[in-house]
Amino acid sequence: xxxxxxxxxxxxxAASRRWLLALFALIAALLITVGLSLEMRVVDGALAAVKLFxxxxxxxxxQAVDVALRPLFRGVSFFIFFGGLFFGxxxxxxxxPSLLAPGRxxxxxxxxxxxxxxxxxxxxxxxxxxxxxxxFAAGGFVLVLGVKTGAYVADLVYAGLLGALTFAALYGAxxxxxxxxxxxxxxxxxxxxxxxxxxxxxxxxxxSPSFSSDFARQVFEWVTMFLPPVATVGQLAMDIAASxxxxxxxxxxxxxxxxxFGVAMVALGVWxxxxxxx
Amino acid sequence: xxxxGWLLLAVVLLVAAAWLMRGGESVDTGPKRTDVHLPRRAxxxxxxxxHRRRTLLPRKPASPDAPPIVEVQDPVLRALPPRxxxxxxxVVELNAIRHSPAAEMFLRCMDEDAKQKLQELRDxxxxxxxxxxxxxxxxxxxxVLVSGDFADFDTSALDGLKSQxxxxxxxxxxxxxxxxxxxxWNDEMVIFADSLEEAQGALDRLEGRTPVTESALxxxxxxxxxxGYVGPELLARMLPPRDGLEEQLxxxxxxxxxxxxTRSDVGAVFDVRGDDPAAVEELxxxxxxxxxxxxxxxxxxxxxxxSQLLDMAKVIPDGDRFRLEMAVPLDYLRKQLGACAEPPAAx
Numbered sequence: 168x169x170x171x172x173x174x175x176x177x178x179x180x181a182a183s184r185r186w187l188l189a190l191f192a193l194i195a196a197l198l199i200t201v202g203l204s205l206e207m208r209v210v211d212g213a214l215a216a217v218k219l220f221x222x223x224x225x226x227x228x229x230q231a232v233d234v235a236l237r238p239l240f241r242g243v244s245f246f247i248f249f250g251g252l253f254f255g256x257x258x259x260x261x262x263x264p265s266l267l268a269p270g271r272x273x274x275x276x277x278x279x280x281x282x283x284x285x286x287x288x289x290x291x292x293x294x295x296x297x298x299x300x301x302x303f304a305a306g307g308f309v310l311v312l313g314v315k316t317g318a319y320v321a322d323l324v325y326a327g328l329l330g331a332l333t334f335a336a337l338y339g340a341x342x343x344x345x346x347x348x349x350x351x352x353x354x355x356x357x358x359x360x361x362x363x364x365x366x367x368x369x370x371x372x373x374x375s376p377s378f379s380s381d382f383a384r385q386v387f388e389w390v391t392m393f394l395p396p397v398a399t400v401g402q403l404a405m406d407i408a409a410s411x412x413x414x415x416x417x418x419x420x421x422x423x424x425x426x427x428f429g430v431a432m433v434a435l436g437v438w439x440x441x442x443x444x445x
Numbered sequence: 446x447x448x449x450g451w452l453l454l455a456v457v458l459l460v461a462a463a464w465l466m467r468g469g470e471s472v473d474t475g476p477k478r479t480d481v482h483l484p485r486r487a488x489x490x491x492x493x494x495x496h497r498r499r500t501l502l503p504r505k506p507a508s509p510d511a512p513p514i515v516e517v518q519d520p521v522l523r524a525l526p527p528r529x530x531x532x533x534x535x536v537v538e539l540n541a542i543r544h545s546p547a548a549e550m551f552l553r554c555m556d557e558d559a560k561q562k563l564q565e566l567r568d569x570x571x572x573x574x575x576x577x578x579x580x581x582x583x584x585x586x587x588x589v590l591v592s593g594d595f596a597d598f599d600t601s602a603l604d605g606l607k608s609q610x611x612x613x614x615x616x617x618x619x620x621x622x623x624x625x626x627x628x629x630w631n632d633e634m635v636i637f638a639d640s641l642e643e644a645q646g647a648l649d650r651l652e653g654r655t656p657v658t659e660s661a662l663x664x665x666x667x668x669x670x671x672x673g674y675v676g677p678e679l680l681a682r683m684l685p686p687r688d689g690l691e692e693q694l695x696x697x698x699x700x701x702x703x704x705x706x707t708r709s710d711v712g713a714v715f716d717v718r719g720d721d722p723a724a725v726e727e728l729x730x731x732x733x734x735x736x737x738x739x740x741x742x743x744x745x746x747x748x749x750x751x752s753q754l755l756d757m758a759k760v761i762p763d764g765d766r767f768r769l770e771m772a773v774p775l776d777y778l779r780k781q782l783g784a785c786a787e788p789p790a791a792x
Contacts, residue, residue: 213737215730226726229733229760229767231740283451372470393463396470417468424465431458438451 169280173288174295177262181296186258190300198307207232207315214316232318237409244326244408247304248401251330255300256337256358259293263345263354272445283437286342290433293338298331305330326404329422336395336425337361339432346436346443365397395425481757481772483712484704487668495519495664503653514653519664521592524636524647525584528661528674532585535673535703536662539578540593542670545707547778550786571597583673585661588647589637596632603627616648671705680715680769685739690731697724711773718766729767733760750777 181187206218214235217227228235266272266289275285305327313319337358344357367374368391378384400421406413487495499517506514521536528534542548552575567573572595582590600609605622612618612628618641619627626644628636630651638644649655662673677694680701684690702716719725740755757772779786 210730211734211738212741213730213733215733226762229729229762230758231737231756234740234756234759392467393459395462396466399470417470420465420468421470424462424468427458427462427465431455431462434451434455434458438449438455441451 170284170288170291173280173285174292177289177292178295180262180265181292184258184261186261187296190254190258191303194300194304194307198304198311201308202311202314205311205315209316209318212318232316233320233410236312236316236318236320240320240323240326241405241409243308244305244323244405245401247301247308247323247327248330248333248404251297251301251304251327252334252337252362252397253359255297255334256341256362257355259296259338260341260345260355260358261351262293263289263342264349264351267345267349276445282440286346286433286437286440290338290342290429293342294331294335297334297338298328301327301331301334320410322410323408326408329400329404329407332422332425333395333397333400335429336365336432337429339429339436343432343436343439346439361394362397364391365395367391368394369396369398369402393428395428396421400425481710481712481774482706482708483714483770483772484669484672484706485714485768487665491668495667502651505653505656507656519667520630520634520651521580521582521590522660522662522664522667523657524590524630524634524651525582525661526586526588526643526646526650527658528585530699531676532661533583533674533676533679534585534661535583535671535675536667537581537583538670539574539581542707543575543578545670546709546775547707547711549788550775550778550782553788554782554785569599569602571599571602586643587639588643590634590647592634594633595629595635598629598632598635600627600629612645613648613652613654616652618644618648666702669704670707671703673703675701675703675715677701680717684732685735687731687735687738690735693724693728693731697721697728710775711778713771715769715771716766717769720765722765725765725767726762729760729762729769732769736760750780753777 204220207214208216208218209232212231213229214227214232215229217225219225266275266285276282302324305323309319309321309323340361341354341358345351345354348354371388371391375384375388378387403413403418403421498519498521500520501515502518502520502523504514504516506512525534543552563574572578572593577595578591578593580590580592582588582592584590600606600617600619603619603621607620607622609617609619615631617629619629620641621627626638626641628638628644628648630636630648634651636644636647638647646655650657666672666674677691677698680698681691681694697719698717699720700716700718702718704714704716706712717725717728719728736755736758740752743749743752743755754773754777757770757774759770761768761770
């Protein structure tokens with residue numbers, strides 16, 4: 168329960184962060200721009216023409232509007248997923264180091280709060296912020312296009328949810344890095360490194376044959392086995408956004424693994440945090 | 446030990462996470478196979494087939510004193526009468542379709558009664574519809590032309606045959622009791638016509654006795670497993686019903702060129718052209734809307750397979766013309782036909 172109060176405290180603190188507010192303002196500005204600049208002519212559920220930034224109406228492939236917009240949803244999903252992870256890692260990097268800042272950590276430890284709850288609460292609080300950002304971007308886009316076309320396609324929101332769950336893996340590593348190093352820059356670096364390594368891990372079977380040494384290949388396969396397959400999940404998010412059927416069992420396993428990876432990282436951070444003297 | 450608990454938990458969770466994530470690697474990502482091949486232009490195989498069919502055919506010189514002219518042309522296209530506005534001229538590549546994956550499935554599902562009827566046709570006419578026929582053409586003036594191997598074709602087996610006589614170098618004219626006529630040429634073509642003039646005209650064009658006019662079907666349009674020009678009524682019948690659609694088709698569409706591909710799945714392209722770009726654009730939007738409404742209805746009715754088929758139907762506008770594309774994946778046909786469509790298990 169105390170972890171939940173810590174999470175609420177993180178949310179309160181987030182409301183005063185300029186970078187975080189700027190991120191939400193940027194998302195809102197993009198959504199408003201799309202809403203104001205895009206005009207669509209829809210006839211009986213079929214997209215007939217598109218007008219962008221007041222330019223002359225352009226003929227498009229005449230097709231059921233949700234089908235015609237699938238490539239757009241795929242592109243937007245790519246932007247939200249990968250952009251969200253990248254900017255999310257940068258914007259949230261400061262939360263954990265500020266929790267451990269001299270003066271504040273001593274004050275927090277003087278309260279009847281277990282150390283594990285402090286870290287867990289911070290983790291949950293940041294994940295709530297990330298989830299709200301992902302769902303705000305995806306849901307806002309669905310809403311804007313829904314108002315324009317009359318077709319509300321919720322699949323992009325599910326794709327946004329995959330982004331939030333993937334961020335759980337990244338932020339687990341960022342939080343633990345902050346416990347070890349107590350630096351916002353190092354925390355952001357850890358997040359971005361895991362983001363890049365996760366993309367590499369998604370293509371481990373394609374990459375591993377290129378190693379000439381058996382030992383190097385074995386090491387590569389062992390290391391990447393433990394890394395979250397970020398690009399695979401990104402591709403799945405795009406598939407879901409474009410209403411392409413996916414193997415739900417395999418998807419559930421991958422996402423379960425992502426969340427466990429994040430929790431494992433937090434457990435590692437708690438182990439280190441329990442041993443620290445302040 | 447208590448302090449090591451978190452470390453142990455981290456290791457256990459990390460191993461469990463790796464097991465789950467790697468287990469999910471079977472996730473099939475990326476664009477799914479919805480890319481049914483559509484006959485938007487001639488493929489190299491179509492061009493090869495076109496060249497293979499070109500035959501040396503005599504052509505009537507412009508003046509009687511001029512030397513004889515021989516040119517290479519597909520005899521089936523040469524035999525067709527000229528096409529007037531709104532006339533149909535459709536070629537169906539029977540042999541190619543017969544050996545397509547879709548037709549193979551239909552043949553596997555053919556019942557004994559149908560097999561028996563095919564055998565009766567073979568016995569009666571000396572022609573095997575599944576082996577000897579190459580092309581079926583529905584030409585202008587209701588001319589029907591069938592090409593293939595007619596070396597063993599027994600014309601005397603035709604019901605109501607009144608008389609037959611040789612005509613020209615390699616032709617035979619046949620007259621029926623009901624006033625219909627037919628012509629055979631070089632054991633490779635049978636032409637059915639409404640009048641003697643039509644039947645003779647086909648043989649005259651083939652043997653160069655009449656000036657060659659523009660073919661009902663240019664070689665450039667001869668690609669796919671079915672191709673040619675169809676009337677607006679046929680297209681209207683293929684589309685979901687919509688108020689005013691047929692009238693708009695009749696008013697706006699001057700030419701509707703059809704191409705069908707059955708080499709893997711079944712894909713159809715209708716290239717619709719008209720003189721009035723605004724009317725053609727409106728027609729395209731009407732067709733797109735009709736397909737969209739049909740798709741919504743299919744989803745509402747819980748017919749997911751039809752809904753997915755309609756997902757693939759689209760109208761691509763291009764000035765005074767538009768392309769209507771429709772596709773039927775082989776998997777859809779397999780599901781519709783059921784277990785009989787599966788190939789027999791290898792022994």
